Amino acid sequence: MIVLGIAGGTGSGKTTVTGAILEKVNAHTSLLEQDAYYRDMPELSLDERAKVNYDHPDAIEFSLLIQHIKTLKKGLPIAQPIYDFTNHLRKKETTTVKPARILIVEGILIFAIPELRELFDMKIFVDTDDDERLLRRISRDMEERGRSFESVQEQYRKTVKPMHLEFVEPSKRYADVIIPRGGGNNVGIDMVASRLQYLLTL
Ligand SMILES: Nc1ncnc2c1ncn2[C@@H]1O[C@H](COP(=O)(O)OP(=O)(O)O)[C@@H](O)[C@H]1O
Numbered sequence: 001m002i003v004l005g006i007a008g009g010t011g012s013g014k015t016t017v018t019g020a021i022l023e024k025v026n027a028h029t030s031l032l033e034q035d036a037y038y039r040d041m042p043e044l045s046l047d048e049r050a051k052v053n054y055d056h057p058d059a060i061e062f063s064l065l066i067q068h069i070k071t072l073k074k075g076l077p078i079a080q081p082i083y084d085f086t087n088h089l090r091k092k093e094t095t096t097v098k099p100a101r102i103l104i105v106e107g108i109l110i111f112a113i114p115e116l117r118e119l120f121d122m123k124i125f126v127d128t129d130d131d132e133r134l135l136r137r138i139s140r141d142m143e144e145r146g147r148s149f150e151s152v153q154e155q156y157r158k159t160v161k162p163m164h165l166e167f168v169e170p171s172k173r174y175a176d177v178i179i180p181r182g183g184g185n186n187v188g189i190d191m192v193a194s195r196l197q198y199l200l201t202l
């Protein structure tokens with residue numbers, strides 16, 4: 001199994017790049033999203049959950065993500081949690097992810113965790129300007145995650161930006177390939193897809 005990590009700041013285009021790679025690679029591929037592994041905090045009220053720092057590594061159950069990658073590498077399926085961003089809670093249901101020739105793992109902090117980092121055969125960092133990422137995040141959070149403009153603004157200032165500068169941006173140094181701009185970068189995406197096709201022939 002080839003394990004590909006795709007990191008980058010919030011709104012950088014990780015999901016879009018992942019989709020573009022999946023379309024180009026002619027092999028069975030599985031996907032694990034770091035976002036699915038946010039810790040469940042049902043003991044907190046909705047207001048308290050809305051104030052949690054979701055951009056710090058402690059907010060994510062990385063031990064479970066690591067265990068799931070290792071299980072898939074052994075050829076066994078896993079039950080990936082499903083996260084509800086509107087209520088900041090894990091759902092009761094899970095998604096079964098089966099092993100495949102290629103495993104893509106996507107998330108803002110995946111290169112910031114040494115034990116996770118060493119599981120990747122190829123590391124891609126999607127590098128998009130901060131202003132563009134913020135504009136995308138405002139639209140995405142208001143349209144898809146049930147947020148107000150004021151809440152996106154407050155969260156960005158209090159936690160998203162400082163954690164990006166402390167953890168996400170410095171993790172770029174561990175990438176093998178940096179894809180500027182994200183989804184629209186067809187040359188970068190083609191190069192990654194070609195490399196994967198080549199690795200599949202070995
Ligand atoms: N190249 C692009 N141009 C315009 N909008 C984009 C582009 N890439 C992504 N988006 C939009 O920006 C938002 C965030 O993109 P996404 O791929 O989900 O980023 P991430 O997974 O890094 O948070 C989505 O609404 C997506 O449709």
Ligand SMILES: O=c1ccn([C@@H]2O[C@H](COP(=O)(O)O)[C@@H](O)[C@H]2O)c(=O)[nH]1
Nearest residue numbers: 009010011035038054055085088108160
């Ligand atoms: O309950 C939550 C959990 C996470 N977030 C935010 O999500 C982004 C990461 O997702 P991307 O798809 O990579 O943008 C992270 O910046 C958290 O702030 C949230 O708002 N609420």
